[in-house]
Amino acid sequence: MIVVPLLTFLAVACLCLPRDGGIRLALLRAAVIVGGAACLAVEALSAAHALHRPVVITCWVLALLITGGFAVRSSRRPVLDLRARWASLAAVERLMVAVLAGLFLLDLVVALIAPPNNFDSQTYHLPKIEHWVQQGDVSFYPTVIDRQLAMAPGAEFLLLHLRVLTGGDGAYNLIQLAAGVGAVLAASRIAGQLGGGTRAQLVTALIVGSTPMVVLQATSTQTDLVVALWVACVATFTLDGLHARSGAFDILLIGTAAGLTLLTKATGLLAAGLLLAVWTVAQLRLARWRGVPGAVAVGALMLLLAGPNLLRVQDTYDNPLGPAHLRESISMQRHDPAAVLINALRVAETALQTPVGPVNDAIAAGIIGLAGVLGVDPQSRDITYWNEEFPYLSWPPDEDRVSLPAQGVLVLLGALLLLFRKDTRLYAAVFWVAVLVYVVTVKWQPWGNRLIVFLLVLGAPLAGLWIAGLTGRRIATWATTGALAVGVAAGGFAVAYGWPRRLVGHGSVFTTSQLDQRFIREPGRQRDYEWAADAVRASGARRVGLVQGYNTWEYPWWILLPGTRIDSLQSLQPGLTPPGAAELDAVLCVKPPHDCEFYLLPTWTVHRRNDVAYALAPLS
Known part of the structure; x- marks a missing residue:
C-alpha cells in the first residue's frame, strides 16, 4: 500500500510541473500539496471517527485515480535527459552529485532495515499514533506524558497514514528521508533563485545533504527535517513572489507550506514568519491593496491546517502552546542583552563543537567566564533547559546531539559576507534575524543542534553562493574546499557509525535483531x-x-x-x-x-x- 501514496505524489508532481520544466519546483509543490491534503484528511476523518484502514485506503486509491487520470491526460511531462545533464557537469560537480547520491542511498538502506528507535519517539512521537489508531480519531486522551498531546503533530499525521495503510511502522523512517531529500532540493533551488549557477546549487545541496545531523535524522522518526523542508518551501515560494505578483496557486502553496510549518513545529515559524512578512510587503508594493487578499488567504490556510490542533490544545491547557511547565522548559524567561548573548554563545559552541577536546574546553570556559562578568548564571533555569548543564559533549555522531562545525562555519561565513551583496542582502538579513529570534526565544539545551536544522537549510544557499564565487582566490578556495571535504567526511562517518542506527560496528542494522535495535538506546x-x-x-x-x-x-x-x-x-x-x-x-x-x-x-x-x-x- 505504500506504493499508492508514492504514485499519487508523482502524479501531483506531473500536474505541478512549471512550463519551464523545473522538476525541483514540481517536486516541492507536490510535497506541499500532498502533505497538506494528507493532514487535512486526518482532521476530516477524525471528525467523523473514521480513521480506519478501509476508509484511509479508499481515500488514497481515489486520490491516485483522480490525480493519475489528470496526469495521464495532461500535456505536461517531465523531460529528464540525464545523459546530457551529466555530460554538462564538470568533474568536481559530478563528484558532488555522486557523493550526495551515495549518502542518501546508504541512508535509504538504513531507513528500510532499521526499526524506529529514536528516544523521543519511544516516549511521545509514536505512542500517540497508536492511540489515534486505537480510538479512530486524533482527539485527546488521558496520559501522564502530555508531550503526546501538546507537541505539534504535523509529522505524526503523515506517519499515521503509513501506519494505517501498512499496518505497522516499517515505513516510518522514509518520511524524514524524503524530507531530507526535499530540503536538499529546496535549498539548491533557493541558491539558483539568488543568482547561483550549477556549481553554487550543487555546493548548497552538498552542504545540506552531508551535514551529520541531516544524514542521521534522515533515518529517524524525529520531526526536525520535516519542519526544515516546510520552512525551505516557504522560502523558495516567497522568493518567487518578491518581484512578481503571486497568483492564486502561488498563494495556495505559500499558505499550505506555512500551515504545515506551524502544524509540525512552532520553532520553524521563527523563520517562516519572517519570510511571510517580507513576501507580504513585496506583494503590497507590487499590487498595493490588491495584495491584501493574498496575505489574508495565506493566514486562512495556516489556520485551516493548524487551527483544529491549536483549538484542542487551547481547550485542554487554556493556551494554544500547551501547559505552562512545557512552555517554560523550552522558551527563554530572560531577554536582556547579557542573557541573550550568553544563550547565543552556548548555542554556537554546542553547534560548532569539534572532536578537539582542549579547544572545546577552552571555549566553554571562556563563555562561562564571560557569563560571570556579565552577571548571568550560565546554568540558570531561565536560559537553560531544566536539569541540564552547559557545556555538553555534542560532537559524537548521535542523532540527538551531533554538532555541525564544518557546515555551520561555512553557512555563517557565507551569510555574513553575502549580507553586503546587493542581490543577496535581503535574504541574508532574513537569515540573521531568524538566528537572532531563535536565540532570544529558545533556551540552550543539549539536543539543540537538531532544533536548528531549519536554520542550516535556510542559510546553506548563502554558503553555496559564496564558495562558488571563490574562483581565482587560491587560499580561500583551498580553505573552503578543505572545510567542505571535512564536513562530507563527517557526514559519511555519521552514516556508517552514527547512533542509534549504524551500518557497521557494534549495533549494526545488519547484525542486530529488530527488537534489540528498538531498545538499543537503553x-x-x-x-x-x-x-x-x-x-x-x-x-x-x-x-x-x-x-x-x-x-x-x-x-x-x-x-x-x-x-x-x-x-x-x-x-x-x-x-x-x-x-x-x-x-x-x-x-x-x-x-x-x-x-x-x-x-x-x-x-x-x-x-x-x-x-x-x-x-x-x-x-x-
Whole structure:
C-alpha cells in the first residue's frame, strides 16, 4: 500500500510541473500539496471517527485515480535527459552529485532495515499514533506524558497514514528521508533563485545533504527535517513572489507550506514568519491593496491546517502552546542583552563543537567566564533547559546531539559576507534575524543542534553562493574546499557509525535483531519489558492499563502487545478522566510517581522486576 501514496505524489508532481520544466519546483509543490491534503484528511476523518484502514485506503486509491487520470491526460511531462545533464557537469560537480547520491542511498538502506528507535519517539512521537489508531480519531486522551498531546503533530499525521495503510511502522523512517531529500532540493533551488549557477546549487545541496545531523535524522522518526523542508518551501515560494505578483496557486502553496510549518513545529515559524512578512510587503508594493487578499488567504490556510490542533490544545491547557511547565522548559524567561548573548554563545559552541577536546574546553570556559562578568548564571533555569548543564559533549555522531562545525562555519561565513551583496542582502538579513529570534526565544539545551536544522537549510544557499564565487582566490578556495571535504567526511562517518542506527560496528542494522535495535538506546530495559509483556499476553488480557513516568518509553508496549487495547491510568489533562483498574484485565507499571498499588484494587497482586511491574485482574 505504500506504493499508492508514492504514485499519487508523482502524479501531483506531473500536474505541478512549471512550463519551464523545473522538476525541483514540481517536486516541492507536490510535497506541499500532498502533505497538506494528507493532514487535512486526518482532521476530516477524525471528525467523523473514521480513521480506519478501509476508509484511509479508499481515500488514497481515489486520490491516485483522480490525480493519475489528470496526469495521464495532461500535456505536461517531465523531460529528464540525464545523459546530457551529466555530460554538462564538470568533474568536481559530478563528484558532488555522486557523493550526495551515495549518502542518501546508504541512508535509504538504513531507513528500510532499521526499526524506529529514536528516544523521543519511544516516549511521545509514536505512542500517540497508536492511540489515534486505537480510538479512530486524533482527539485527546488521558496520559501522564502530555508531550503526546501538546507537541505539534504535523509529522505524526503523515506517519499515521503509513501506519494505517501498512499496518505497522516499517515505513516510518522514509518520511524524514524524503524530507531530507526535499530540503536538499529546496535549498539548491533557493541558491539558483539568488543568482547561483550549477556549481553554487550543487555546493548548497552538498552542504545540506552531508551535514551529520541531516544524514542521521534522515533515518529517524524525529520531526526536525520535516519542519526544515516546510520552512525551505516557504522560502523558495516567497522568493518567487518578491518581484512578481503571486497568483492564486502561488498563494495556495505559500499558505499550505506555512500551515504545515506551524502544524509540525512552532520553532520553524521563527523563520517562516519572517519570510511571510517580507513576501507580504513585496506583494503590497507590487499590487498595493490588491495584495491584501493574498496575505489574508495565506493566514486562512495556516489556520485551516493548524487551527483544529491549536483549538484542542487551547481547550485542554487554556493556551494554544500547551501547559505552562512545557512552555517554560523550552522558551527563554530572560531577554536582556547579557542573557541573550550568553544563550547565543552556548548555542554556537554546542553547534560548532569539534572532536578537539582542549579547544572545546577552552571555549566553554571562556563563555562561562564571560557569563560571570556579565552577571548571568550560565546554568540558570531561565536560559537553560531544566536539569541540564552547559557545556555538553555534542560532537559524537548521535542523532540527538551531533554538532555541525564544518557546515555551520561555512553557512555563517557565507551569510555574513553575502549580507553586503546587493542581490543577496535581503535574504541574508532574513537569515540573521531568524538566528537572532531563535536565540532570544529558545533556551540552550543539549539536543539543540537538531532544533536548528531549519536554520542550516535556510542559510546553506548563502554558503553555496559564496564558495562558488571563490574562483581565482587560491587560499580561500583551498580553505573552503578543505572545510567542505571535512564536513562530507563527517557526514559519511555519521552514516556508517552514527547512533542509534549504524551500518557497521557494534549495533549494526545488519547484525542486530529488530527488537534489540528498538531498545538499543537503553538495552537494560528490554528483558524487563519482555518479561512483563509475556506475562500479560499469556493471561489473555484484552485491555491493559499503563502507569508510567513522564519520560518513560511507552511505544515498546504497543510493539510487544499487538492487538491489545492500552489505556493510561494517569491523566494530566483537566476533564480527561482515565479508566479505573476495575475496567481492566491487567496493569503495567514503569517508574510511576507512586507505587503501582496506588492505582490498583486491593485484591490485585503486583509482580516486580527492577523498574517494571505488572498486575493481573483476579479471576472472578
